[in-house]
Amino acid sequence: MTPKQRPELTGPAPEIVAVFGRLAGVGATTTAVNLALGLAAAGRSVLLLDLDPEGGASRAMGVAERERGGTGRVLRERAITRDMIVATQVPQLYLAPASPELASVTEALGEDDDPLTRLYQALATLPALSLDFDHVVLDCPPSLDALTSNALIAAHRILLPLAAETPALDELPALLKQVNELRAGRPQPLYGLYLLIGMRGATATSRNLIDQVRREHGRMTLATEIPFDVRLSKAETPTQPLLASGLTREISQAYLGLAAEWLMLSETGDRPDGSWRPKSSEERRARHRARLTQAIEDWRLDPLSRLYDPEQAMRHQDSQALGALFEAAAPRRRFSLAWRPGRATWLVLTLLLLAVGLSVWLHPWLTDKQRRLELAARFIGSAHHWEAGSQLLARADERAYRELLLAAQLLDTNRARLIACAERATSSGPAECLVVLPSMEANP
Incomplete structure (x- = not known):
């Protein structure tokens, strides 16, 4: 990768990352x-240095121990040359394996006047290589010995895997103090x-311990959490990366999430101080994860890739073939509804349907004369609805409305006559009471 092809980075280039677990078995x-x-899946050129005499990183990358090259020579010669590193099965990922002499080099470091800066001096020679790296990842042994100290002094960033257990958390303050003392006054900036x-385990105790770490150490704690996998016991050292x-x-x-979060460390956030808003951070990590997933899947499907998986490629081809057959057999869609209505939209549509149904049901009553008469009669039966019923009756049959008004007037007149007649009969004996009879010719 040439400098013009290098992805834009706001941090150091190459970025040197030391991965150090104080205890064995923390991953x-x-x-x-x-x-x-x-x-590497993100398009970066990466150099992995195996500084652990056990050689776990070398075995995971499928590279056996070599008599020539490796990190033993890197430390002994204080330089990195092309014959010390090998290409791995992963595109753009190179490895400096743990050579057999690494253990003896550790003993020789004690006789050096400045034994803790050998790796720092070696990494300073990287620009002389024909390869241009964006990241250098240092795998350290699980002890704070001379090899680990070399890595911590040479690193721009330090990553500490930490088990959510009480003993590990109790030792964390002392470990952080040791790292700070080791880095004090060193020329390499620590970012x-x-x-x-x-x-x-997803227990209440472990959750409380994790909350305690996040509360005490704040932004030092990454958002990603790595679950424990019983298949990754020490007796079963992986022979290839989990992501491969x-x-x-x-x-x-989880490791996809770690890589996505690590990519964001060198990016500027959307806040004025350069940090990320929570929602923007989640969206950015999701985009990185999708890009990493696609790159890894492409490696496994590409016959020219060292990670080519014939079974995975066959399943992918079968899936594509079945998809093509299904599309050919499926009826042609005249249109597709990409819009998905929400709850408010469904409520409005329901109310509209009810209104339409009610208007359809009332339409015959409002347009048919006989049904308007029946409806008016029902309304008039109640004094509360007299006005509404009479108006409806006037619209339905004008003559019937006039007769109704005449009957109401006669009723009021005769009621007054009968009341007066009854009063006279009580005071003077029997009396003749006359009432007004309706006349069909009357015009109210």
Whole structure:
């Protein structure tokens, strides 16, 4: 990768990352290997240095120990040359394997006047290589010895995998103090120290411990959490990176999230101080994850890739063939509804349907004369609805409306006559009471 092809980075180039687990079994080597692969999937050129005499990172990348080259020579010669590194199965990911002499070099460091800056001096020779790296990932042994100290002094960023267990959390303050004392006064700038939490179980105790770490160490703690996988015991050292063997496992998805979050460390956020708003951060990580997933899947499907998986490629081809057959057999769609209505829209549509149904039901009553008469009669039966019923009756049959008014007038007149007659009969004896009879010719 030439400088013109290098992705835009706001941090140092190459960025040197030391991955250090204070205790064995916290997944430091697995983290270093999969972080390196994730960065390579993002289009970055990555160099992975295996500084652990056990050689776990070398085995995970499928590279056996070599008599020539490797990190033993890197430390002994204080330089990195092309014959010390090898290409791996992952495009743009190179490895300096742990050579057999690494253990003896550790003993020789004690006789040096400045034994802790050898790796720093070696990494300073990287610009002389024909390869141009964006990231250098250092896999450290699980002890704060001379090899780890060399890595911590040479790093721009330090990543500490941490088990969510009480003993590990109790030792964390002392460990952070040791790292700070080791880095004090060193020429290499330290841009950040980050804690990566590993969960052994989704229990209330572990959740409380994780909350405690986040509360006490704030932004040092990464958002990603790595679940414990019983298949990754020390007796079963992975022979290939988890991200290269498949992305369906929960732990593989977690390491995808770690790589996506690490890419964001060198990016400027959308806040004035350069940080990310929570929603923007989630969306950005999701875009990185999707891009990393697609790149890894493409490697496994490409026959020219060293990660080519024939079974995966066959399943992919079968899936495409079945999809094509289904599309050919399926009826042609005249249109597709891309819009999905929400609750408010459904409520408005329901009310409109009810209004239309009610208007359809009332339409015959309002247009048919006989039904208007029946409806008016029902309304008039109640004194409360007299006005509405009489108006409806006037619209339905004008003559019937006039007769109704005449009957009401006669009723009021005769009621007054009968009341007066009854009063006279009480005071003077029997009396003749006359009432007014309706006349069909009358015009109210």
